[in-house]
Amino acid sequence: MTFRVPRGTYDILPEEQTRWDLVTATGEKVARQFGYGRISTPLFEATDLFERGVGVDTDIVQKEMYTFEDHGGDSLTLRPEGTAGVCRAYIQHGMHNQPQPVRLYYMGAMFRYERPQAGRLRQHHQFGVEAIGDGSAQVDAEVIELALGFLSGIGMEGLTVKLNSIGDGDCRPAYLEALRDYFRPHAGGLSGVDRARLERSPLRLLDSKEAGTAELCAGAPHSVDFLDDQCLNHWNELLGYVEDLKLLYSDFKFQIDHRLVRGLDYYTRTVFEIHPPDVGAQSSVLSGGRYDGLIEELGGASTPGIGFGSGIERHILNLSRQESESCGGDAPEVVIIHLGRAATRACVLLAAQLRLRGVRTVLAPGRSMRGQLRYADSLSAGFALIIGQQELERGTASLKSLSDGKQTDVALDAERVAASLRA
RNA sequence: GUGGGCGUAGUGUAGUGGUUAACACGUCAGGUUGUGGCCCUGAAGAUCGAGGGUUCGAGUCCCUCCGCUCACCCCA
Numbered sequence: 001m002t003f004r005v006p007r008g009t010y011d012i013l014p015e016e017q018t019r020w021d022l023v024t025a026t027g028e029k030v031a032r033q034f035g036y037g038r039i040s041t042p043l044f045e046a047t048d049l050f051e052r053g054v055g056v057d058t059d060i061v062q063k064e065m066y067t068f069e070d071h072g073g074d075s076l077t078l079r080p081e082g083t084a085g086v087c088r089a090y091i092q093h094g095m096h097n098q099p100q101p102v103r104l105y106y107m108g109a110m111f112r113y114e115r116p117q118a119g120r121l122r123q124h125h126q127f128g129v130e131a132i133g134d135g136s137a138q139v140d141a142e143v144i145e146l147a148l149g150f151l152s153g154i155g156m157e158g159l160t161v162k163l164n165s166i167g168d169g170d171c172r173p174a175y176l177e178a179l180r181d182y183f184r185p186h187a188g189g190l191s192g193v194d195r196a197r198l199e200r201s202p203l204r205l206l207d208s209k210e211a212g213t214a215e216l217c218a219g220a221p222h223s224v225d226f227l228d229d230q231c232l233n234h235w236n237e238l239l240g241y242v243e244d245l246k247l248l249y250s251d252f253k254f255q256i257d258h259r260l261v262r263g264l265d266y267y268t269r270t271v272f273e274i275h276p277p278d279v280g281a282q283s284s285v286l287s288g289g290r291y292d293g294l295i296e297e298l299g300g301a302s303t304p305g306i307g308f309g310s311g312i313e314r315h316i317l318n319l320s321r322q323e324s325e326s327c328g329g330d331a332p333e334v335v336i337i338h339l340g341r342a343a344t345r346a347c348v349l350l351a352a353q354l355r356l357r358g359v360r361t362v363l364a365p366g367r368s369m370r371g372q373l374r375y376a377d378s379l380s381a382g383f384a385l386i387i388g389q390q391e392l393e394r395g396t397a398s399l400k401s402l403s404d405g406k407q408t409d410v411a412l413d414a415e416r417v418a419a420s421l422r423a
Numbered sequence: 424g425u426g427g428g429c430g431u432a433g434u435g436u437a438g439u440g441g442u443u444a445a446c447a448c449g450u451c452a453g454g455u456u457g458u459g460g461c462c463c464u465g466a467a468g469a470u471c472g473a474g475g476g477u478u479c480g481a482g483u484c485c486c487u488c489c490g491c492u493c494a495c496c497c498c499a
Contacts, residue, residue, distance in 0.1 A: 007491090058497095059497050060498080063424085064498085081499085115425095117492075119499080120497090121499095204497095283497095285499070287499065310499065311499030337457095337458085370457090370458065384459075389457095390457080402459065402460085405458090407458085
């Protein structure tokens, strides 16, 4: 073995591209249908952007970022998620001057230094959307609807939508205090990790998988019971919209999950995750929420926003579990078989002319005729076009159908050949 | 960072401590003059993950490291 892909990365080989294209094409189609425009931001940004956007205390910033100093001494970081960069672009390009909300989607690679496992990579790809500049619940519903449309579009089955509201900067402190009060009496029974969480970020206790903690969580106070009037109105309004969505997307299960919190600091009010049926390691395939404080935190005017990110590799993983058949649709229409030097010269030209006419054309390698036909067959080509000395002299070519073996003569002319292929 | 499983041609596998490491698929070349698939023949392709140790002898037993993989943490 010499070189391998770096750990946690992988090559997408031609055979896998069709499945990949299905996911990405569906994402783009659905996003456009909802009026979202594509944005592509750089793969790396100033390290500060992620530290402030994602949150210094998060695992992502603490131990998962690919950070490096460039030759000019700037600290840069390969993006670990998509929202921070999009918000930076929103501010930088004065998008608050556009009609609000600004609807954007993105598709691209994300980087996190993790130990790889199923559905977990160091470089993975996300399709995500952001709706920035409108804080109303109808936008929450729109983003969730877009997620449902996307997932059903790629053929995912048996998904569960989990939903929660974690309040905002005004009402969350009271909830955090209530959580601490609830857990403190049991602190002695908590693991070391969870005890640290108790003081620093009690929300995280809720999604702890430590056996004892999980049981305790059943009786823990619910964030929705601590929402202030505005947050509560927002939440109730959203729940109304969700009732309607349930009817339209009856394949999905919906549940309010009081223990749903997110690992990124910027979320406010609405948070949601969509989970596949198999309770596997890779928990959610799509997740997002509202981030009404993020733009301001990054130096813009106070601006609400909401979005989601979804892992393309996880979708593909789940799709193959559903045994969706892989279809290869780009076999060549014609393989040109050439015998002799003069014929080869003519065939190189003819191949170029056919390609200019949109025909998927492959020139066979310089082998025996039998070898070239075998080659055409191994590529699953539709036709073989045979050209040797005889054909050159007559000004014709033999067009052989590789499905039924029938052979006809056509004039040695790209236009005629293309027409025959399409007949 | 922690733990479990696994490392033999490109791929998938076989190989009671004992000669030249086997098979299938794939690749390439042939199977008379210019006609594919099936079939037949042949060839190339592996320092058995790496390094040490035990032994007359190691792909096989032991140790270390590396890699892959699954899981924990966390996440998409």
